[in-house]
Amino acid sequence: MNFYRLNTLSRRAVSAAGVFRMGSPTRSPRAAATVGLAAIGIALGAALSTGSVAAADVRSASARYQDTVASSSAASSRRSNRETPTVAAIRRASPSVVNLHGHKTVRQAVSSIGGAAPDVARQVNGMGTGVVIDPRGYVVTNYHVVEDVFEINVTLQDGSTTTADLVVSDPASDLALVKLRGSGPFPTIPRGHSNDLMVGEPVIAIGNAFGYVHTSTVGIVSALHRDIPVNETQSYRDLIQTSAGINPGNSGGPLLNIDGEMIGLNVAVRVGAQQIAFAIPIDQVLDTVTEMVSRHNDRRFVxxxxxxxxxxxxxxxxxxxxxxxxxxxxxxxxxxxxxxxxxxxxxxxxxxxxxxxxxxxxxxxxxxxxxxxxxxxxxxxxxATAASADPIASLAWQVIGVAVRPAGDAFTRRMNSQLKTSYRGGLLITDVRPGSAADQQSLRSGDVLLGIHSWQTSSLGDLAEILQHPEIRQGPNAKFYIVRRDQTLFGHMQLAAQPTTTRR
Missing domain, CATH: 2.30.42.10 (PDZ domain)
Known part of the structure; x- marks a missing residue:
C-alpha cells in the first residue's frame, strides 16, 4: 500500500530518495484571467423647473422607488441563500491560513562506471500550508513541509509576504512549529475538537494546492481512527479519513468542520485513489505541539x-x-x-x-x-542545568542519567486512548547524561519514562520513592518501560549505586 505525503518536494526528487511523497510544481501559477469591473454611470438628467411638481409625477417617482426597493430586496434574498454555511466557514478560517514555500537541497546518487555512485546535490522548489495558532505568529505545519528548507517564505491571505523561522519540530509525528516575522497580532484559526467527530459530517480543506494559494475543497468525514503506513520507518496513527480533495501543497493546511473550526491537519492521500485523504486530528496536533514546546523550554531554562x-x-x-x-x-x-x-x-x-x-x-x-x-x-x-537544586532531580541525573519533568495530562489522555494502557502518567525525559545508564540503553530526549521494575513513575513523587528504595540504592540491573513515538518499549539498565550514609 502506497501513500503520498502532501509535501514540498518534486515527485522525481522524492522517489529517488525511496519515499514516494507527493510533489508540487516548481513555479506557482498565476490566475489565468483578470476580472474587469465595468463602471456603471447613473446620469441624473431631470431638469427642475421653478414651478410645482405634478401629482402624477410624484406618484410615478414613488412607484419607481418601490420597484427599486423590491428589486433590491429580492437581490438581497438571493445573496443570503447563496451564503451557505460552507461559505461562512471558509470566510471565518481563511485569514489564519498561510502558504509556505522555499527551496531545499536534495542529494541524489548517480551511476558511475567502475566506481561508487557519487552524490549530486540539486535545488528543488517546495510548497505547503500552515495554520496560525497564536496571535504572535506561531504557525503549525507538517515537518516534511519545512524539513531542510533554508528560508521559509510565507504568503498571507491578503497577498502580503514575509518569512518564518523554525522553532521546534518532531519528525516522528511529522509536526513543526514556525514563527512568522513581522508585527502582529495575526488572525488565529478557530479551534474545534476531534474527539466528537461523526462519520458523514461535512468538512472543508484549505491549502496551497499545486501552488494555487487558498484553494478550498469540500467533502465528508469518511472514517475515523485510521493507521496509515508511509514507509518502512514511519507511519501515522489515529488519522481522520476524508473525501475532501487535497493535493500536493495541501500539507499542513487545516481540515475544518462546517462551523469553520479546525478539526485536523491535512497530511496524506492514497496513491492512485480518488477522494481518499487523511488528516491528523486537532486534539493530537495540539497535544504534540504542547509537548514539543515544553521540551524546548526545558532545555533553555527552569x-x-x-x-x-x-x-x-x-x-x-x-x-x-x-x-x-x-x-x-x-x-x-x-x-x-x-x-x-x-x-x-x-x-x-x-x-x-x-x-x-x-x-x-x-x-x-x-x-x-x-x-x-x-x-x-x-x-x-x-x-537550565541538568542537575538542578532539586535533590530528586540531582539523584535522577546521578543514578539513571536523565533530567525529567511530568509529561502532563495531555500525554496521559493520549496514551490511555491510543495505547489502551492503565498508566496514570509518566515522566518526560528532557536530557540524557553522556555515559550514564540511560545513555548506554539509548534513551533520549522526548522518551517518556513509565516505570522502573514493578513501580510506575507517573510523578516526581513516585520517582523519589523509587530512587530511595533500598533495592534501587544498591544499583541493580533494573527493568524500565518507556513510550517512544506512541510505542511502549522496555529494556534493562545498570543503575549507579548510591553511597551509604552512617550516623556518627
Whole structure:
C-alpha cells in the first residue's frame, strides 16, 4: 500500500530518495484571467423647473422607488441563500491560513562506471500550508513541509509576504512549529475538537494546492481512527479519513468542520485513489505541539512548575519543584495562573508559548488566583542545568542519567486512548547524561519514562520513592518501560549505586 505525503518536494526528487511523497510544481501559477469591473454611470438628467411638481409625477417617482426597493430586496434574498454555511466557514478560517514555500537541497546518487555512485546535490522548489495558532505568529505545519528548507517564505491571505523561522519540530509525528516575522497580532484559526467527530459530517480543506494559494475543497468525514503506513520507518496513527480533495501543497493546511473550526491537519492521500485523504486530528496536533514546546523550554531554562488547564479558564498548578523559581516567586500548588505578562492563559499550550517568548534570566509577570483573590508575582526563568537544586532531580541525573519533568495530562489522555494502557502518567525525559545508564540503553530526549521494575513513575513523587528504595540504592540491573513515538518499549539498565550514609 502506497501513500503520498502532501509535501514540498518534486515527485522525481522524492522517489529517488525511496519515499514516494507527493510533489508540487516548481513555479506557482498565476490566475489565468483578470476580472474587469465595468463602471456603471447613473446620469441624473431631470431638469427642475421653478414651478410645482405634478401629482402624477410624484406618484410615478414613488412607484419607481418601490420597484427599486423590491428589486433590491429580492437581490438581497438571493445573496443570503447563496451564503451557505460552507461559505461562512471558509470566510471565518481563511485569514489564519498561510502558504509556505522555499527551496531545499536534495542529494541524489548517480551511476558511475567502475566506481561508487557519487552524490549530486540539486535545488528543488517546495510548497505547503500552515495554520496560525497564536496571535504572535506561531504557525503549525507538517515537518516534511519545512524539513531542510533554508528560508521559509510565507504568503498571507491578503497577498502580503514575509518569512518564518523554525522553532521546534518532531519528525516522528511529522509536526513543526514556525514563527512568522513581522508585527502582529495575526488572525488565529478557530479551534474545534476531534474527539466528537461523526462519520458523514461535512468538512472543508484549505491549502496551497499545486501552488494555487487558498484553494478550498469540500467533502465528508469518511472514517475515523485510521493507521496509515508511509514507509518502512514511519507511519501515522489515529488519522481522520476524508473525501475532501487535497493535493500536493495541501500539507499542513487545516481540515475544518462546517462551523469553520479546525478539526485536523491535512497530511496524506492514497496513491492512485480518488477522494481518499487523511488528516491528523486537532486534539493530537495540539497535544504534540504542547509537548514539543515544553521540551524546548526545558532545555533553555527552569521554572519548576507543572499545570493543567481548567475548563473555566486558567492553568491550575499541580506540581512545583522544591527551590524552583516558581516556588521562590510565592506560587503554591492549587494556584491558578490567569496571565503571563499580557497573555491570557487558558491552556497548557498557551502557557508553553508564553514561556517560549521569554529569554533566560527574564522575569515573567504572572497573574494568578488563590482563594477567589487575584494576585501578581514575578517568576525568573533560571538558566537550565541538568542537575538542578532539586535533590530528586540531582539523584535522577546521578543514578539513571536523565533530567525529567511530568509529561502532563495531555500525554496521559493520549496514551490511555491510543495505547489502551492503565498508566496514570509518566515522566518526560528532557536530557540524557553522556555515559550514564540511560545513555548506554539509548534513551533520549522526548522518551517518556513509565516505570522502573514493578513501580510506575507517573510523578516526581513516585520517582523519589523509587530512587530511595533500598533495592534501587544498591544499583541493580533494573527493568524500565518507556513510550517512544506512541510505542511502549522496555529494556534493562545498570543503575549507579548510591553511597551509604552512617550516623556518627
Amino acid at each position: 521554572i519548576g512548575m507543572n499545570g493543567t488547564s481548567e475548563q473555566d479558564g486558567g492553568l491550575r498548578i499541580v506540581g512545583l519543584s522544591k527551590g524552583g523559581s516558581a516556588q521562590l516567586g510565592g506560587l503554591q500548588t492549587g494556584d491558578r495562573i490567569m496571565k503571563i505578562n499580557e497573555d491570557n492563559i487558558d491552556t497548557e499550550l498557551q502557557y508553553a508559548l508564553a514561556v517560549l517568548d521569554a529569554e533566560p534570566g527574564q522575569k515573567l509577570r504572572m497573574e494568578f488566583q488563590r482563594d477567589e483573590e487575584t494576585y501578581e508575582t514575578f517568576v525568573a526563568t533560571l538558566p
